[in-house]
Amino acid sequence: MKNFVVFIAICCIIGLSESISKEQRMEMFVKVAKECAEEEGASAVDVDELVAHKSASEKGGKCIRACLAETVGMIKDQVDIEGVSNLAAMAFDGNPTKIQVAKNLANECADITDPDRCEAAAKIMECGQNAAKSRGLNFEDLNNN
Template structure:
């Protein structure tokens, strides 16, 4: 199962670039991740970890996730922005009501996850998303 964070990033990329090929979307995602890594002082290993769908093992990887989540509007004030997540899902899934509702449910289930440190908040949010998805038997390949 892919992680919640990758799901959200892919949604954002698809929503913003529907006419691009999968390879082009992956390239855009990696460019965004590398830009955030540079901004956050993260390493290429942190980006590789993200690209491999792994949970962040260190501060750099957590901060990359926070940067991207804030930039695309799924995290605000160190917590999930449910409506921002729904907006991204609506674009990404071309208004597919079931998939948008699934995104809303996942985001809503994790809305209480927060931390005074934005990077730690992002890590908690995405750990929650992975856990909730797993508990519900969701595979992001099916979304």
């Protein structure tokens, strides 16, 4: 299952244009992830884990996720509900049901904090994954019309 923050970050970064193929979207995402990896001093393994939707095994991988989430406005010290709502509106082409699901998941994780921004991002993503899983959700399904 894809994790919540990465999914929304992908959606925002690539703009979810219908004219862009899945392969092109992945290429764009990998490019931005590599930029975050360079900025954060992360390794190629960290990027590979992100692209494969695996949990980060090292600090660098957690920091890539923090960079992505901060870049798209999903995290400001903790989950930014308004930012998530705005991103979900873009990602789901204004679909109110899907936007509400994203808001509900974000609200469930809104109180998670950590003095280390990278650890906070990892905890928030884990929370999002668990919240989605408890509802039987898969973000691939949410992204389909």
